[in-house]
Amino acid sequence: MTSVEGVSIALKEVRAATGHITLFASLPCTWGSTMQNLWKHRGRSNPKYQRRMADLLLQLRQLMANFVILAKAVMDKRGDIVFEWPAYNRLWKQPETMAMVREFKLDMVKLHGCALGLTDTQGVPIKKPWCFATSIPEVVKAFSVRLCDGSHEHAVCTGPVLKNTENYSDEMARVVHKCIHARACGWSSTTSSSSGTSGGAGSSDSGARHDDTPPSPRERRLLPREVGG
Numbered sequence: 001m002t003s004v005e006g007v008s009i010a011l012k013e014v015r016a017a018t019g020h021i022t023l024f025a026s027l028p029c030t031w032g033s034t035m036q037n038l039w040k041h042r043g044r045s046n047p048k049y050q051r052r053m054a055d056l057l058l059q060l061r062q063l064m065a066n067f068v069i070l071a072k073a074v075m076d077k078r079g080d081i082v083f084e085w086p087a088y089n090r091l092w093k094q095p096e097t098m099a100m101v102r103e104f105k106l107d108m109v110k111l112h113g114c115a116l117g118l119t120d121t122q123g124v125p126i127k128k129p130w131c132f133a134t135s136i137p138e139v140v141k142a143f144s145v146r147l148c149d150g151s152h153e154h155a156v157c158t159g160p161v162l163k164n165t166e167n168y169s170d171e172m173a174r175v176v177h178k179c180i181h182a183r184a185c186g187w188s189s190t191t192s193s194s195s196g197t198s199g200g201a202g203s204s205d206s207g208a209r210h211d212d213t214p215p216s217p218r219e220r221r222l223l224p225r226e227v228g229g
């Protein structure tokens with residue numbers, strides 16, 4: 001997703017889709033993690049560390065720009081977005097992220113891993129805070145009640161335990177799928193009852209385009225340069 005080819009392949013899939021599309025994204029978020037917040041003070045005078053952080057931010061900006069192109073194509077076909085990052089990651093406050101949330105009018109919902117079966121290898125709950133920015137009301141409703149009830153101790157989240165929290169719990173994945181399914185079912189009935197009406201504002205996209213159309217001039221203009229290596 002940092003290359004023109006990668007975005008083109010994804011756009012082609014979106015254009016060819018005939019059913020409801022949900023674009024679920026979690027871009028690399030190391031730059032803004034709470035651990036990096038601690039490290040950045042120690043690494044302030046380390047050029048190698050500073051260079052790595054600058055590279056991470058550049059990569060994130062390229063990914064976000066391409067994500068927005070793809071998300072726009074999905075939204076033009078009346079699809080949906082679920083965008084996930086840890087709740088307190090600094091990337092939520094970056095201008096690109098805030099602009100994306102505004103552009104697609106996404107709602108935010110915070111959730112805790114321990115309320116979704118996330119534990120360490122000993123079975124001790126982990127209170128990992130996540131946040132979804134989404135266009136799916138079912139996701140907001142389902143996850144807004146998935147917060148820690150304070151009835152248990154939490155595992156200390158460092159080292160391998162912290163690394164393991166990059167993965168979603170089975171329960172979290174199940175709830176997300178249930179929400180997407182509900183949304184897609186509602187979408188099907190809506191389209192069948194309103195056939196003949198066109199899609200999004202300013203769009204002439206009244207059906208799937210089964211072609212190999214490369215990104216439009218506007219899309220190409222937005223595509224950032226490819227990441228080397």
Ligand SMILES: [Zn+2]
Pocket residue numbers: 112114115125126127148149150151152154
């Ligand atoms: Zn808890």
